[in-house]
Amino acid sequence: MRIAVEINGAPYEGDVEPRTLLSDFIRHVAGLTGTHVGCEHGVCGACTVQIDGETVRSCLMLAVQANGRSALTVEGLAAADAPLNPLQRAFHERHALQCGFCTPGFLLAAEALLRERPDPSEREVREALAGNLCRCTGYEGIVNAVLDVAAQTRAGAARDNGDPGTSRAA
Amino acid sequence: MKAAPFDYVAPHSIAAALAVLGEDAKALAGGQSLVPLLNFRLARPTRIVDLNGIVTELAYLRRSEGALRIGALTRQATLERSRVVARGWPLLVQAVRHVAHPAIRNRGTVGGSVAHADPAAELPVALTALDACFHVRSAQRGTRTIAAADFFQAPLMTALAPDELLVEIEVPPLPAGARTGFAEHARTHGDFAVAGAAVVRAGTEHAAIALLGAGPTPLRVPDAERALRRGASAEEAAGIAGAELDDDWRRALVTELVRRAVEEASP
Numbered sequence: 001m002r003i004a005v006e007i008n009g010a011p012y013e014g015d016v017e018p019r020t021l022l023s024d025f026i027r028h029v030a031g032l033t034g035t036h037v038g039c040e041h042g043v044c045g046a047c048t049v050q051i052d053g054e055t056v057r058s059c060l061m062l063a064v065q066a067n068g069r070s071a072l073t074v075e076g077l078a079a080a081d082a083p084l085n086p087l088q089r090a091f092h093e094r095h096a097l098q099c100g101f102c103t104p105g106f107l108l109a110a111e112a113l114l115r116e117r118p119d120p121s122e123r124e125v126r127e128a129l130a131g132n133l134c135r136c137t138g139y140e141g142i143v144n145a146v147l148d149v150a151a152q153t154r155a156g157a158a159r160d161n162g163d164p165g166t167s168r169a170a
Numbered sequence: 171m172k173a174a175p176f177d178y179v180a181p182h183s184i185a186a187a188l189a190v191l192g193e194d195a196k197a198l199a200g201g202q203s204l205v206p207l208l209n210f211r212l213a214r215p216t217r218i219v220d221l222n223g224i225v226t227e228l229a230y231l232r233r234s235e236g237a238l239r240i241g242a243l244t245r246q247a248t249l250e251r252s253r254v255v256a257r258g259w260p261l262l263v264q265a266v267r268h269v270a271h272p273a274i275r276n277r278g279t280v281g282g283s284v285a286h287a288d289p290a291a292e293l294p295v296a297l298t299a300l301d302a303c304f305h306v307r308s309a310q311r312g313t314r315t316i317a318a319a320d321f322f323q324a325p326l327m328t329a330l331a332p333d334e335l336l337v338e339i340e341v342p343p344l345p346a347g348a349r350t351g352f353a354e355h356a357r358t359h360g361d362f363a364v365a366g367a368a369v370v371r372a373g374t375e376h377a378a379i380a381l382l383g384a385g386p387t388p389l390r391v392p393d394a395e396r397a398l399r400r401g402a403s404a405e406e407a408a409g410i411a412g413a414e415l416d417d418d419w420r421r422a423l424v425t426e427l428v429r430r431a432v433e434e435a436s437p
Contacts, residue, residue, distance in 0.1 A: 001178070019208070055273040059205075062178075
């Protein structure tokens, strides 16, 4: 079947079998290998991407189901010649990755969380990321990185409002 | 692994879907349980009937004549965020928050969870406590309505015939002043539940307790419900609910989870 999917703003077309997973379309047809495939049955979260702004496991969606829709993968978080996205920078600064295999999935899940809830509690961050497994870091750096970005957003908002500082409600 | 080949049909109406359902065909809703089974080749249907194009007829949440009507294709995330549901049927919100993770709930559907009938699934247990009924339809025999107690028959087995489609879940209104509680134990947040309990309670008039992980299907415990209506404490009712379980560890777990859910549902 012929399908067309917009990925990171660019159109990608290809012929796929109905059984082709979205993760395989992204990696093998679109050639965007930043999306990693870990378990291929929806447990590890490594292949998490966004479809029309919502996180999904790309290994649990058929490529044909993404026909005509818009996807965001890790390559879309920052252009190759642009500075890193704030989440990517925070992951770098907080040692939120070691081998990096799970990182693209974490970034897409964290991006969706912060868009819906710009000022999450630590517990909310942990719950939102509970579907993504990391076998290197022990998660502390990842959670801290996401909380850092939330704090930066808060500080930015306070500056814009002329507040000397803010404290978040528990 | 990769799925075995199958024919793919994406109908745009319920009628068109019913025309292609049958033996060797499998309805694809959110795919969060079916696609892993396909990838492992534990399921090898010759035809996949993708329901995701039937949005207006199958994806809705509405209140009518006091009851909640949930289109089978309604995403779990939609249920979770619905104010109508939070106000009138809070047990569904309490339960759906335990279903896997946000990325799964964005795709996973209420009807899919019911039709898949995993014994560790939260929504079938909550719907059993809520006395929900399921409207199913086939091309040959039209629509029939099945009560939760008759719908879930065994792990992954329901009253649905191969040519039938679950189209709507109907949840009756809660008794006035009812409160609800849901508690479960999973090894990590979002993992399959080992055990759980869903409770609806309205004074001495109404009590419903459904158990997860106490049998092959969601299990109501009438003796414990009767005790609650007669004024038993959460601890006493929980003891009765767990009493039938043979295994010591599972009995202790279910008893404690019932106690917590009853307490949450108590004023």
